[in-house]
Amino acid sequence: MGREVSESCVDSLLTEMVSSYCDRFYANKPELAARRIEAIGFQVGHQLSERYTMERPRFSDNLEAIKFICKDFWSELFKKQIDNLKTNHKGTFVLQDNRFRWLARMSIDPSSEDGDLSQDNSAPVTENKAAQATSMHLYFPCGIIRGALSNLGIPCAVSADISSLPACSFVVRIKA
Amino acid sequence: MQFFGGSEISPSPPAPTASGNNAHMIYVFNRNGVCLLYREWNRPLHTLNQQQDHKLMFGLLFSLKSLTAKMDPTSAEKGNLGVPQLPGQGCSFHSFRTNTYKLSFMESPSGIKIILVTHPRTGDLRESLKYIYNLYVEYVVKNPIYTPGTPIRCELFNTTLDQYARSIA
Numbered sequence A: 001m002g003r004e005v006s007e008s009c010v011d012s013l014l015t016e017m018v019s020s021y022c023d024r025f026y027a028n029k030p031e032l033a034a035r036r037i038e039a040i041g042f043q044v045g046h047q048l049s050e051r052y053t054m055e056r057p058r059f060s061d062n063l064e065a066i067k068f069i070c071k072d073f074w075s076e077l078f079k080k081q082i083d084n085l086k087t088n089h090k091g092t093f094v095l096q097d098n099r100f101r102w103l104a105r106m107s108i109d110p111s112s113e114d115g116d117l118s119q120d121n122s123a124p125v126t127e128n129k130a131a132q133a134t135s136m137h138l139y140f141p142c143g144i145i146r147g148a149l150s151n152l153g154i155p156c157a158v159s160a161d162i163s164s165l166p167a168c169s170f171v172v173r174i175k176a
Numbered sequence B: 001m002q003f004f005g006g007s008e009i010s011p012s013p014p015a016p017t018a019s020g021n022n023a024h025m026i027y028v029f030n031r032n033g034v035c036l037l038y039r040e041w042n043r044p045l046h047t048l049n050q051q052q053d054h055k056l057m058f059g060l061l062f063s064l065k066s067l068t069a070k071m072d073p074t075s076a077e078k079g080n081l082g083v084p085q086l087p088g089q090g091c092s093f094h095s096f097r098t099n100t101y102k103l104s105f106m107e108s109p110s111g112i113k114i115i116l117v118t119h120p121r122t123g124d125l126r127e128s129l130k131y132i133y134n135l136y137v138e139y140v141v142k143n144p145i146y147t148p149g150t151p152i153r154c155e156l157f158n159t160t161l162d163q164y165a166r167s168i169a
Helices: A007-025 A030-052 A062-078 A119-136 A139-151 B050-070 B126-141 B155-166
Strands: A084-087 A092-097 A156-161 A168-174 B023-029 B035-040 B095-097 B102-107 B113-118
Touching (some): A007 A030, A007 A139, A030 A062, A030 A139, A062 A084, A062 A092, A062 A139, A139 A168, B023 B050, B035 B155, B050 B113, B102 B126, B113 B126
Antiparallel strands (some): A084 A092, A156 A168, B095 B102
């Protein structure tokens, strides 16, 4: 698969996409922006999975498909595999990436310098805003995973967990 | 003279030849004179308030660059006042030294000025300044949350910079 594109271009494009949807198209409506971004991810994942499974036989079960996402699919997208895969054997999988490429350069304001807010309230407020800003950038990869799995015949719901940057986990819940 | 390098953070940091805290402070300005970053590691004397200090520094460098270009005995062309040039093109000033400190300066083609004040016996810091510029590109420009033109508040950049400053010869 010949053609290549600069990674900086892709990073900048994704940053601008999130910022356009959050600040301009759906300003003050983060849920709508999130759904739109996730829908874009869905389309992208759908097409990418078509491309990367071209020469493979059909997957025998859900676990095989998830393993494909963790190994080959993730390598094509992020040049590395998922570091840790956990399952409860009842349709929930947790994919953990210890250094998610699209979050590797994200860092938040180290100190809130608002003297106006009272000491008790300022810390959770800034943490909340930072967490929200970060989570906006994760809707796109969640959509990609959902789109890829749905193209393989596995309808599911995907969410992200960012308790420890730059590691992040994607929780996949397969619909019965 | 090629300005941009290749891979992750490039060029790789120049090998440290001496140990210890040689770097005193760093300023980063953008094209419009906004001070994007000021960090100090060792500055016993503060004479002006922050705003005046930044304005003074920016004004000084603007004038110095213009003066050095006009006094250049080797070139006949006038050049454009205030326009950033590719490093190595035209006449560019890169450091001055007093008996107590050395000030090193670098301006990128996009107008980002990096000023590093260090110990007087420090060698040529052009490679170090280029490395710091690469850190800026990687951790600030590519940070999805950063808005260009605003003061830098990125923890990753600050930590990496502090770590690197400690290793400057």
